[in-house]
Amino acid sequence: MTDRPIVITGAGGFVGRHLIDALRSAMPQAVIVATSARLRSGVDQALDTTNAQQVDELVRTFAPAAIFHLASLSFVPDADIDPEAAFRVILQGSMNVARSALRYSPDCRMAFVGSSEVYGKSFSQTDDPLDEGAVLNPLNYYASAKAAADLLMGQFAHMGLAVVRFRPFNHIGAGQSNRFVVPNFISQIVAAEQGRGPAEIKVGNLSAVRDFLDVRDVVRAYVLALQRPAWKGEILNIASGQPIAVFELLDRLIERARRPLTIISSPDRVRAVEIPRAVGDASRARSVLDWKPLIPLEETIDELFNLERRDPTPPAPFS
Known part of the structure; x- marks a missing residue:
């Protein structure tokens, strides 16, 4: 990694706080710019990812070496109550971040944090753990928005963005x-x-x-990805199996x-x-990241x- 900053969106959330700890442990010299929709402890600045101007200003200012895009709705019933908001935050927000990265920091690496929920009905097709080749077949608004954003990140990879798409399974830990x-x-x-x-x-x-994981194992996978060669739209389940x-x-x-x-x-x-x-199959993460739950x-x-x-x-x- 260069001496340019690492930006985290959604840093004030459950996973974001653990990711900050993991990055500081693995890369103590790294400059981390932690953003969240609202300022809170451990967050450097407010960022509404649905506001394209705000996102452009942040990326143009910091020209980050990497962006971890965690900003999202996390609670499935909230998306059912307000599906328009779910798609604004998850799909439009992800588009804004990826577009700004490609425009103002074109060699930036982006980790998009999706969800295993995107597989939806595909889980019912087999009792075996699903791998990344399973069909996206979402069953709720949250999963549909995540699936749309996941596919959009694939498009941005074709446009030249170095992006990796994570599909984590259920994770638990302090602060959830x-x-x-x-x-x-x-x-x-x-x-x-x-x-x-x-x-x-x-x-x-x-x-x-x-399929339950400790959140610290999940964020360790994200950090390992940052330490590997640049990505071109790869997809990685993060699961215990x-x-x-x-x-x-x-x-x-x-x-x-x-x-x-x-x-x-x-x-x-x-x-x-x-x-x-x-239940997920994370063989690919084990192979390319040398990752497994610990x-x-x-x-x-x-x-x-x-x-x-x-x-x-x-x-x-x-x-």
């Missing part, structure tokens, strides 16, 4: 909103332990099978509870369209319990 399933379950359990809530845990669909049913995950969480709990099925916690099984799920769960017991948050609806 408890609107998501794992931190939500843990926050309910700890609230019950500490007498702040009933001795019960409300759940949605427990039969779904997912290890299926786990939500009911099995819940069992592991309840085993750590410090008081008995009753499981309550709550219909409002079930998505209208649910993918029964979503942090066991049990270790991540223990850390999340320790954090929640020390600094509890009220339970919220989850995805």
Whole structure:
């Protein structure tokens, strides 16, 4: 890498904060420009990626060596509520960033962070983990916007942008909103332990099978990509390849509870369209990045319990 800055969009979010830590650890001399839609701790400046002028000004000013484009909506139900906003942020925002990079920093490398949600109905075609050759067949507005942006990044690669397209599977870790399933379950359990809530845990669909990763393993893949030769639109799943049913995950969480709990099925916690099984094949990332998950799920769960017991948050609806 050169001495030019590394720009991160969406740096104030769950993954962005972990990516900053990973970059500082791997590249202590790097100049990191952290941006977010709103200024917050650890963010250098506000950036609305849907505003092309703001994006142009930032890229023209810093002429970055690399851009990690994380800015997005992260919660699937939010996209269902306002699909126009989802497409503005995910598709238009991604176009603005890629176009500015090509125009004002043409040798810049861009990491586009997409989502495994883009595979959608393709997951139902097989019980095997999906690789990057699976058909994009999204089932919700969030996934459709991510798929459109993913394809657009492929076009920009043909136009000369050095871009890599990541499709990460479910990742969890410190700082994730408890609107998501794992931190939500843990926050309910700890609230019950500490007498702040009933001795019960409300759940949605427990039969779904997912592929969970520690967020620190995910961002390590992003950093490894930056340390490899320039990209030309390559696509990389970031996945553990290890299926786990939500009911099995819940069992592991309840085993750590410090008081008995009753499981309550709550219909409002079930998505209208649910993918029964979503597991990824990350052989390509293993081959080209020498990457594999290193942090066991049990270790991540223990850390999340320790954090929640020390600094509890009220339970919220989850995805």
